[in-house]
Amino acid sequence: MENYIVSARKYRPATFESVVGQESITKTLRNAIRTNHLAQAYLFCGPRGVGKTTCARIFAKTINCLNPTAEHDACNECESCRAFNEQRSFNIHELDAASNNSVDDIRNLIDQVRIPPQIGKYSVYIIDEVHMLSKDAFNALLKTLEEPPSYAIFILATTEKHKVIPTILSRCQIYDFSRITVADIIRHLQYVARQEGIEASEEALNVVALKADGGMRDALSIFDQLVSFCGNNITYEQAIEVLNVLDTEYYFRTVDCALQNNVSQMLLLLNNVLNKGFDAQNFVLGLGQHLRDLLVSKDAITTKLLETSDAIKKHYAEQAQNCSAQFLFRALSLVNECDIQYRVAKNKRLTVEIMLIRLSQLTASDETPSVSSSPLKPIAVTPSNNAQTIVKQSPNIVRTTVEQPSGYSQISVRQPSADPKTAVGRPVRVSIKTSVAQPAQPEPIVTQPQQDNPVSEHHNKAFSQQDLDQVWLTMPKVVGGDDRQKAAMLNANVRLDDNNMVVLSFANVLQLQSMQQLLPLIRKELCTRLQNDSIQLGTILAETTQYEHSTVSERYKYLVSRNDELDKLKTLLDLQIE
Numbered sequence: 353m354e355n356y357i358v359s360a361r362k363y364r365p366a367t368f369e370s371v372v373g374q375e376s377i378t379k380t381l382r383n384a385i386r387t388n389h390l391a392q393a394y395l396f397c398g399p400r401g402v403g404k405t406t407c408a409r410i411f412a413k414t415i416n417c418l419n420p421t422a423e424h425d426a427c428n429e430c431e432s433c434r435a436f437n438e439q440r441s442f443n444i445h446e447l448d449a450a451s452n453n454s455v456d457d458i459r460n461l462i463d464q465v466r467i468p469p470q471i472g473k474y475s476v477y478i479i480d481e482v483h484m485l486s487k488d489a490f491n492a493l494l495k496t497l498e499e500p501p502s503y504a505i506f507i508l509a510t511t512e513k514h515k516v517i518p519t520i521l522s523r524c525q526i527y528d529f530s531r532i533t534v535a536d537i538i539r540h541l542q543y544v545a546r547q548e549g550i551e552a553s554e555e556a557l558n559v560v561a562l563k564a565d566g567g568m569r570d571a572l573s574i575f576d577q578l579v580s581f582c583g584n585n586i587t588y589e590q591a592i593e594v595l596n597v598l599d600t601e602y603y604f605r606t607v608d609c610a611l612q613n614n615v616s617q618m619l620l621l622l623n624n625v626l627n628k629g630f631d632a633q634n635f636v637l638g639l640g641q642h643l644r645d646l647l648v649s650k651d652a653i654t655t656k657l658l659e660t661s662d663a664i665k666k667h668y669a670e671q672a673q674n675c676s677a678q679f680l681f682r683a684l685s686l687v688n689e690c691d692i693q694y695r696v697a698k699n700k701r702l703t704v705e706i707m708l709i710r711l712s713q714l715t716a717s718d719e720t721p722s723v724s725s726s727p728l729k730p731i732a733v734t735p736s737n738n739a740q741t742i743v744k745q746s747p748n749i750v751r752t753t754v755e756q757p758s759g760y761s762q763i764s765v766r767q768p769s770a771d772p773k774t775a776v777g778r779p780v781r782v783s784i785k786t787s788v789a790q791p792a793q794p795e796p797i798v799t800q801p802q803q804d805n806p807v808s809e810h811h812n813k814a815f816s817q818q819d820l821d822q823v824w825l826t827m828p829k830v831v832g833g834d835d836r837q838k839a840a841m842l843n844a845n846v847r848l849d850d851n852n853m854v855v856l857s858f859a860n861v862l863q864l865q866s867m868q869q870l871l872p873l874i875r876k877e878l879c880t881r882l883q884n885d886s887i888q889l890g891t892i893l894a895e896t897t898q899y900e901h902s903t904v905s906e907r908y909k910y911l912v913s914r915n916d917e918l919d920k921l922k923t924l925l926d927l928q929i930e
Contacts, residue, residue, distance in 0.1 A: 358572070358573070358576055359544055359548075359572040359573075359575060359576050360568075360569045360572040360573055360576075363540075363544055363547075363572065364406060365403070365406050365410065366410065366428075367410060367425050367426070368381065368382050368407075368410055368414075368425065369425070371403050371406065371407060371410070372403070372532055372536050372537075372540050372568055373402065373403075373530070373531075373532035373533060373536040373537075373568070374402065374403050374407065374529055374530070374532075377407065377527050377529060378407065380527070381407065381411055382423075382424055385411075385414055385415055385420075385424050386424045390415065390474075390505065391505075391524075391525045392497070392498075392499075392500050392504070392505060392506065392523075393497050393498075393500075393505070393506040393507075393508070393523055393524040393525070394408075394411075394505075394506070394507045394508065394524055394525050394526075394527065395482075395508045395509075395510070395513070395516070395520075395521065395524035395525065395526045395527065396408060396507065396508070396509045396510075396527050396529060397509070397510050397511070397512075397513040397526065397527070397528055397529065398511070398528055398529025398530065398531075399511060399529070399531055399565075399566055399567060400511055400567050400569070400570070401564075401566075401567030401568055401569030401570050401571075402529045402530070402531065402532055402566065402567060402568065403529060403568065404509040404510075404529055405478065405480055405509050407529075408476075408478045408507040408509060409436075409444070409478070410426075411476075411507065412436075412443070412444045412474075412476035412478065412505075412507070413426045413432075413433060413436045413444070414426045415472075415473065415474050415476070415505070416432045416433075416436070416441075416443050416444075416469070416471075416472030416473060416474055416476070417430060417432055417433055417472075418430035418431065418432055418433075418471075418472070431471055432471050432472040435471065441471075442469070442470055442471070443469045443470075443471060443472045443474065443475055443476060444475075444476050444478065445461075445464060445475070445476070445477045445478070446478045446479075446480065447461060447477065447478070447479045447480070448480050448481060449479050449480060449481045449482050449483075449484045449485050449489075450480075450481040450484045453484045453485045453486055453489055454486060454488075454489060455486070455488045455489050455492050457489065458485070458489045458492045458493050459492060461477065461479075461493075462492070462493075462496050464477075465477070465496060465500060465501060465504050466501070468501070468503050469503055473503065474503050474504070474505050475503055475504050475505070476504075476505050476506075476507060477504065477505070477506050477507070478507045478509065479506065479507070479508050479509070480509045481509070481510060481511070482508040482509065482510045482516060482520075483510045483511070483512045483513070483515035483516050487517070490516075490517050490519075490520055493520070494519055494520070494523070497520065497523050497524075498523045506524075508520075508524060513526075513528075530566075531565070531566025531567075532566050532567070532568050532571075533566075533659065534558065534561040534562060534659040534660065535659070537557075537560070537561035537564060537566075537568060537571045538554065538557045538558060538561050538661070540568065540571075541557045541560060541561070541571060541572075541575055542554075542557065544572065544575065545557075545575075545586075548579075549584060550579060550584045550585075550586065551584060551585050551586070552575075552578075552585075552586035553586065553587055553588055554661045554662075554663065555588035555591075555661055555663060555664065556578070556586045556587055556588045556590070556591035557575075557586075557661075558660055558661040558664065559588065559591045559592055559595060559597055560574045560575055560578065560591065560595075561659075562597075562659070562660075563595055563597065574595065577594065577595075578590070578591060578594055578595075581594045582594075596629075596630075598625065598628075598630050598634065598635065598638055600642065600664065602621060602624075602625060602635075603638060603639055603642035604642075604667065604671060605617075605621060606618060606621055606639060606642075606708070606711075607642070607643070607646065607671060607675065607683075608671070609621065609712060610679075610683065610708075610711045610712050610714065610715070611674060611675065611679075611715055613712050613713065613715060613716050614712060615708070615709055615712045618708045618709075618711070618712055619705060619708065619709075622635065622701075622704060622705060622708060626701070632694070632700055632701055632704045633691070633694050633700070635704070636687060636690050636691050636694060636704060636707070637691065639687055640684065640687040640688060640691065643680055643683050643684050643687060644684065645658055645660070645668055646668060646671060646672045646675055646680055647672075647677070647680045647681075647684070649665070649668040649669050649671075649672040650672045650673075650675075650677060650680075655669075679714050679715060682714050683711055683714060686707050686710055686711055686714075687707065687711075689707070690703060690704060690706075690707035811879070811883040811884055811885050812884055812885065812886060813882065813883040813884050814884070815848075815882045815883075815884060816848070817847070817848045819882060820846060820848050820854065820878075820882070821846065823878065823881045823882060824841075824846045826881075827841050827874060827877065828841045828842060830877050831870055831873050831874055831877060833870055836863075836866055837866055837867060837870060840858060840863040840864075840866055840867050841867070843858075843859060843863070844856050844857060844858055844863075844867075845857035845894065849890075851886075851888070852884060852886045852887050852888065853888050853890055854878065854887055854888070854889050854890070855890045855891075855892060856889065856890065856891045856892070857891075857892050857893070857894050858891065858892075858893060858894065859893075859894050860893070860894075861893060864891055864893060867891070871889055871891070874889065875887060875888075875889045904929055905929065908929050
């Protein structure tokens with residue numbers, strides 16, 4: 353029975369042309385051989401399994417070839433090439449620094465350097481995992497590495513260049529090997545499969561390439577594992593089963609549920625993933641990668657950043673059309689936040705479930721403007737004929753001015769911003785200005801915001817003031833908002849007027865202004881809970897009490913009679929009345 357050879361060894365490149373994914377490096381080395389510009393020392397660095405040691409062996413074989421080809425490749429026929437292929441060459445010496453990292457090992461190597469090659473031109477010394485050498489061993493190598501004999505060439509290979517001391521780096525030509533792309537790995541695996549008579553789907557090989565993470569040696573080892581399980585026909589389903597990889601379809605379904613605001617289905621999907629034995633954090637990481645791939649799929653310019661097969665790229669492009677960029681930005685932020693919190697969370701599953709629930713509400717929140725993120729904008733409300741209420745905001749001063757005709761009082765409040773020069777306890781002057789008018793206040797005029805019908809079916813159920821009051825008590829919890837908005841809803845006077853007009857009366861213009869952005873959502877909830885689509889929503893300011901006082905002290909006493917907390921505030925802040 354013939355001895356089995358693993359694919360990583362059987363299909364190891366023997367020429368520069370067959371090296372996968374390192375075209376720039378192989379071209380540079382071939383040009384150096386062609387022009388006879390050979391350095392005394394080289395440093396090959398990069399991730400594992402990308403061809404560092406392979407290129408070092410090909411380079412050593414080629415420069416010792418006695419009859420190189422026109423393309424300056426090894427002929428594989430001369431005595432030097434045959435000795436190399438039969439692993440009996442005395443011109444090429446390999447040292448594993450992981451197990452031979454002492455000063456004595458380097459001294460033995462230096463003693464060998466003194467012996468010139470018997471066949472060929474050069475003695476090549478390949479030191480693998482050179483970063484494992486001790487500091488003393490590095491120092492012992494320095495002199496020989498800088499000024500070796502004319503026939504000696506050193507090739508150092510490492511996966512951790514930062515661990516090599518600078519004095520060694522300065523004596524070497526440095527070549528940085530890159531990760532092999534998914535597309536290159538898939539093409540090479542397809543070549544190996546054809547040579548071995550194996551049928552493998554592109555989706556299955558894509559899973560292998562992603563699992564290998566840029567290493568060809570790892571990809572070939574995984575390929576051999578799949579062949580042992582599947583035989584001569586490798587399918588996508590078998591690949592994800594053997595490699596314990598979560599099917600990308602789960603991520604596509606998760607995003608679909610998020611777009612449909614389907615919380616229940618998302619939680620069931622997570623439960624299914626956990627029942628299959630996958631870790632919740634792996635699901636979170638995979639979902640983040642999926643959202644990133646959707647984002648790069650939205651623009652043809654960034655599609656090249658998507659490392660996957662053409663069939664899956666098409667699926668990404670289809671789903672990306674249904675996702676807005678804003679949704680993907682917010683979703684990525686939520687997933688990243690969940691990944692950070694997962695490590696310290698005690699109930700890890702709940703952390704992931706909360707993330708999925710928030711994810712499913714992103715598109716729903718897009719319909720209702722965010723209250724906390726929206727800037728303060730001027731509004732105009734008409735509580736009476738020829739009356740204007742304007743709220744203005746500047747970077748340092750918040751000034752509220754209410755200008756009203758006869759029957760109203762005019763109040764101007766100036767609130768300065770924090771001033772580091774103002775010491776704690778310094779008296780602050782508060783100015784209150786009132787104007788008195790005798791005529792009676794006219795009936796307020798209600799403003800009605802224009803809104804679309806929030807429900808799909810038509811409802812026209814009659815309701816009473818009592819029904820309205822009961823539903824209104826639940827509004828702060830249903831609608832949400834910040835504490836100021838919830839307090840405004842609780843303190844608002846709600847009245848049912850003619851023709852299903854719901855009038856909201858607020859105590860001051862600041863409360864009314866803070867509620868403007870929630871009015872569409874409030875009307876939608878009222879229509880749904882009262883089962884009446886014809887509800888219209890109006891807002892007014894509460895009627896201003898008329899009072900007349902001649903002096904500042906009398907006006908202050910009047911305000912204290914309305915609210916005794918004002919006197920406590922004056923004492924606490926050491927205020928003075930002008």
